[in-house]
Amino acid sequence: MSIILSTNHLTKSFHGKDVVTDVSMSVSQGQIYGFLGPNGAGKTTVMKMLLNLVKPTSGDIEIFGEPLTQTSIEYLKRIGSIIEYPVFYDKLTALENLELHCAYMGFYNKKAIKEALELVHLTNVDRKAVRDFSLGMKQRLGIARSIITKPELLILDEPINGLDPVGMKDMRNVFSMLSKEYGMTLLISSHLLGEVEMIADTIGIIKSGRLIQEIPMDTIKGQNTDYVELKTPDYKKATFILENKLHITNFKVMDNSVIRIYETGIAQSDISKILIMNDVAIESINKKTASLEEYFLTQIEEVENYA
Numbered sequence: 001m002s003i004i005l006s007t008n009h010l011t012k013s014f015h016g017k018d019v020v021t022d023v024s025m026s027v028s029q030g031q032i033y034g035f036l037g038p039n040g041a042g043k044t045t046v047m048k049m050l051l052n053l054v055k056p057t058s059g060d061i062e063i064f065g066e067p068l069t070q071t072s073i074e075y076l077k078r079i080g081s082i083i084e085y086p087v088f089y090d091k092l093t094a095l096e097n098l099e100l101h102c103a104y105m106g107f108y109n110k111k112a113i114k115e116a117l118e119l120v121h122l123t124n125v126d127r128k129a130v131r132d133f134s135l136g137m138k139q140r141l142g143i144a145r146s147i148i149t150k151p152e153l154l155i156l157d158e159p160i161n162g163l164d165p166v167g168m169k170d171m172r173n174v175f176s177m178l179s180k181e182y183g184m185t186l187l188i189s190s191h192l193l194g195e196v197e198m199i200a201d202t203i204g205i206i207k208s209g210r211l212i213q214e215i216p217m218d219t220i221k222g223q224n225t226d227y228v229e230l231k232t233p234d235y236k237k238a239t240f241i242l243e244n245k246l247h248i249t250n251f252k253v254m255d256n257s258v259i260r261i262y263e264t265g266i267a268q269s270d271i272s273k274i275l276i277m278n279d280v281a282i283e284s285i286n287k288k289t290a291s292l293e294e295y296f297l298t299q300i301e302e303v304e305n306y307a
């Protein structure tokens, strides 16, 4: 797969303070890249630099095989984007807003406008001015506007903010469809990890302006994230048995009654058996798989521990 977008040691400072530091990321053609990070991590600033809305302090960007310069404009025609909240002409309807956008882009295709509105399920709002739209409806309209010209690359900053669970599911389906059927590449920032987990091919995790991980979802799924979760009122005795009778050291006490055992070589039934034989009460014992959220939080915690 060819690389459609890459950054090399990208850095941005505001008033002498780095908000993006040394970010080297690469997005392959046709993939959905989930750009994850807590609030203030620097996601929007990176995206703004990719769209030439903010000038990098140092580092390079390459998009569609060409280095980005301050005067690059043409490449923007091949990109659809939403940065922060989408802005519209409030007094106009959805259709009128999209017609204006197309005129501005030099793109005249009435069918494409209708198709985009249908894709995001924004129909039957012909007479409604955008000022009367809910936040979720505005997000949908923003997405419709960004996909109307079927761009090669979509850069979406928190596109599912403000949507209800059904709306989120709809959008997930739209994003997957755009990637699979139209071969579009999507760079999506989000703090909603569970949503990204379901559709992303690769995730990049940014924390305090630094890209701390860039990893294919397949690799995360392939990693051993299984563990056994044991709930017991007698956690001290249980940990003693785990360490001294089963020689397990790879476990974590979550609170005073829950222990997570990451050792995979020992069967769950053997753990139960030996605990029962040693009179340790078991409230529950289950095999679990860590979610992307847990993986993400572990990564962030590790960085904090080294900071």
Ligand SMILES: Nc1ncnc2c1ncn2[C@@H]1O[C@H](COP(=O)(O)OP(=O)(O)OP(=O)(O)O)[C@@H](O)[C@H]1O
Residues within 6 Å of the ligand: 014, 019, 037, 038, 039, 040, 041, 042, 043, 044, 045, 046
């Ligand atoms: N124009 C600016 N001047 C000064 N500081 C800025 C400017 N733009 C962004 N910042 C700071 O840069 C940091 C990163 O902000 P950014 O919006 O990129 O983060 P984010 O990951 O998108 O977070 P969020 O999800 O909250 O929008 C923040 O501390 C923010 O206050």
